[in-house]
Amino acid sequence: MAMLEIENLHVTADGKEIVRGLDLAVPAGEVHAIMGPNGSGKSTLAYVLAGREDYEVTEGRVRFLGRDLLAMEPEERAAAGLFLAMQYPVEIPGVSNTYFLRQAVNALRKARGEPEMKPAEFMKRLREAARTVGIREELLRRDLNADFSGGEKKRNEILQLLVLEPAFAILDETDSGLDIDALKAVARAVNGLRGPERGFLVITHYQRLLEFIVPDRVHVMVEGRIVRSGGKELARELEERGYEPFLREAA
Amino acid sequence: MSDAVETVRELTERDYEWGFVTPVEEETVPPGLDEDVIRLISRKKEEPAWLTEWRLEAFRRWRRMEEPRWARVHYPPIDYQAISYFAAPKQKERPKSLDDIDPEIRRTYEKLGIPIREQEILAGVAVDYVFDSVSVATTFKKKLEELGIIFCSISEAVRDHPELVRRYLGSVVPPGDNFYAALNSAVFSDGSFVYVPPGVRCPMELSTYFRINAAGTGQFERTLIIADRGSYVSYLEGCTAPMRDENQLHAAVVELIALDEAEIKYSTVQNWYPGDREGRGGIYNFVTKRGLCKGVRSKISWTQVETGSAITWKYPSCVLQGDESVGEFYSVALTNNFQQADTGTKMIHIGRHTRSRIVSKGIAAGRSQNTYRGLVRILRGAEGARNHTQCDSLLIGDRCGAHTVPYIEVKNPSARVEHEATTSKLSEAQLFYCRARGIPLEDAVALVVNGFCREVMDELPMEFAVEARKLLGISLEGSVG
Structure with missing residues (x-):
């Protein structure tokens, strides 16, 4: 059984259907990529999986590690091991990056019935993660995402990924706005986490990221559906031909 | 938002934990107020004739005054003759040592999480405990005496240090200052007194814990703090009251005096019973707090975290008389359900190169109304005066209100006054992210709200900040969801 199983998912927002009968299964140990043009519903899918409330699921089901994902609160999904690296991370003024992450670590531990992480252990893990993704110590002390550059915000999402070590991570256009060095740092972090127990869903416009995080499967999403799936070579094909042929098919 | 609103609602509607009543025998005078009652209070406290006369004079003024109506708060008329103006736990005399305190009162403070036992008191905080109208204990007295610091109840100060009390009582908040101050001057029962001698830096936080217990009473405490030349003192005030359906009146007066190069830091965590979800009961908190920066380069800093009371009417202020003196006001006012708060500050710049800073964070949830009202007045002689005001409001849900009413009066052209204000709603995106x-x-709600208040929370002494942070979370339970 796959880690994440999506069956016939339909999602509307503001009365408009955005995801229109999507099927997808990601087994443990695999990295799947979803590629697609703007407005195809990729980010909506990511938000729905993480539990954002602005969307309505009208049909279909999602199972995560055998549980009914859509019946769970966002924090329960996180506790079950789901993580979303967001495209637009929010700022929380007055709450330091480090404090926030420590709250998150301990909230997850509490939900799983584990004791709090010792401050020294947490700091060690945080500093290691910061080195891996190339985040300066100073950024750890600043308010969460406040006055971070676009690139810093993305790196910070991956920092959280490293510290929280979720079973399954969704990366929503983490590559957009990143220079090549940042892209490599993100890929290094993700690749370091790959393993037989862990799954990834990487959402992106461009094939570039997939040169560094090589996926097991690539899915093309157009107008709320997966219209084609294939191996990693599909990403290259998309880069050459664009989404045009798929859009025509969908129409 | 629906989920978020539900949680803030659950958060905000959690029961008031401090709402119990202590079964001690209390001595109260019958309801009503006339000159005989005032004489009775004064006699019970064995006061000198000048003070009895001072009270009576205040009472006569009060009778000619009217309740202020300009605040953005609404409540039915208060029957001042229905209130009992004196309540005290029955005890033959003031306990000689901490061991003599009525075990019931001791248990009350233990339930509130503040044991009356010196060795256990939070990392060296000296505490004065005021139970209803009287002070029941003051800790660490010996240690402070060695440094010449006087920290006792104001009744004791009247007896043991009459020259200081007579000189400063009413010197910052005169008896006729306003309706509630006049009432307080007439009937105040107890409160704390602090005097720090020249050049002494008080080595520990001084703290008073106020507890209203008896029904049908008002609490009218009076606090007087004098920091002599070059001294420093940090003072904390905490308060709770039982849950009752009736409204209880709390009309305190706090006066601070800082002489040359002295500094006073005054922190309050106000958690009087706010009333129930329907707005029944709760404390009317009508308080006058004012500090006089009398000396050059003196400094007074107010920090308040206001989460309780049905109605709060309170403007801790600074009169910056000494040249280069500094006034600060850091405030978090949180209202929920049917609470109403009209709070802020006055910064009166008289001396040259005086500076003031105002940071106000208002949080409104439920159907509450939260008003910041502030005055910055720069007088003609206040050459080079500076003020910076920052006023932020956070709304939770769509049935509450936040209001900002700043007054700025500048008579000196060299002054620089800045005012910044923001209003925002608790963001669904932030909550989802958490x-x-x-x-x-x-x-998540507590985290975001605490972040919003961070600049103010950072001003609180450490032991208090932890408490205040938790209190913000608890006070908001149920307001989102």
């Missing part, structure tokens, strides 16, 4: 990282909704 939750997606595993932080449950209630904790």
Whole structure:
């Protein structure tokens, strides 16, 4: 059984259907990529999986590690091991990056019935993660995402990924706005986490990221559906031909 | 938002934990107020004739005054003749040592999480405990005496240090200052007194814990703090009251005096019973707090975290008389359900190169109304005066209100006055972000709100800050969801 199983998912927002009968299964140990043009519903899918409330699921089901994902609160999904690296991370003024992450670590531990992480252990893990993704110590002390550059915000999402070590991570256009060095740092972090127990869903416009995080499967999403799936070579094909042929098919 | 609103609602509607009543025998005078009652209070406290006369004079003025109506708060008329103006736990005499305190009162403070036992008191905080109208204990007295610091109840100060009390009582808040101050001057029962001698830096936080217990009473405490030349003192005030359906009146007066190069830091965590979800009961908190920066380069800093009371009417102020003196006001006012708060500050710049800073954070949830009202007045002689005001409001849900009423009066052209204000709604995106990282909704609300208040919370002494942070979370339970 796959880690994440999506069956016939339909999602509307503001009365408009955005995801229109999507099927997808990601087994443990695999990295799947979803590629697609703007407005195809990729980010909506990511938000729905993480539990954002602005969307309505009208049909279909999602199972995560055998549980009914859509019946769970966002924090329960996180506790079950789901993580979303967001495209637009929010700022929380007055709450330091480090404090926030420590709250998150301990909230997850509490939900799983584990004791709090010792401050020294947490700091060690945080500093290691910061080195891996190339985040300066100073950024750890600043308010969460406040006055971070676009690139810093993305790196910070991956920092959280490293510290929280979720079973399954969704990366929503983490590559957009990143220079090549940042892209490599993100890929290094993700690749370091790959393993037989862990799954990834990487959402992106461009094939570039997939040169560094090589996926097991690539899915093309157009107008709320997966219209084609294939191996990693599909990403290259998309880069050459664009989404045009798929859009025509969908129409 | 629906989920978020639900949680803030759960958070905000959690029961008031401090609402119990202590079964001690209390001595109260019958309801009503006339000159005989005032004489009775004064006699019970064995006061000198000048003070009895001072009270009576205040009472005569009060009778000619009218309740202020300009605040943005609404409540039915208060029957001042229905209130009992004196309540005290029955005890033959003031306990000689901490061991003599009525075990019931001791248990009360233990339930509130503040044991009356010196060795256990939070890392060296000296505490004065005021139970209803009288002070029941003051800790660490010996240690402070060695430094010449006087920290006692104001009744004791009247007896043991009459020259200081007579000189300063009413010197910052005169008896006729306003309706509630006049009432307080007439009937004040107890409160704390602090005097720090020249050049002494008080080595520990001084603290008073106020507890209203008896029914049908008002609490009218009076605090007087004098920091002599070059001294420093940090003072904390905490308060709770039982849950009752009736409204209880609390009309305190606090006066601070800082002489040359002295500094006073005054922190309050106000958690009087706010009333129930329907707005029944709760404390009317009508308080006058004012500090006089009398000396050059003196400094007075007010920090308040206001989460309780049905109605709060309170403007801790600074009169910056000494040249280069500094006034600060850091405030968090949180209202929920049917609470109403009209709070802010006055910064009166008289001396040259005086500076003031105002940071106000208002949080409104439920159907509450939260008003910041502030005055910055720069007088003609206040050459080079400076003020910076920052006033932020956070709204939770769509049935509450936040209001900002700043007054700025500048008579000196060299002054620089800045005012910044923002209003925002608790952001669904922020809450979702926290939750997606595993932080449950209630904790997420507390986290975001504490972040919003951070600049003020950072001003609180450490022991208090932890308490205040928790209190913000608890006070918001149920307001989102």
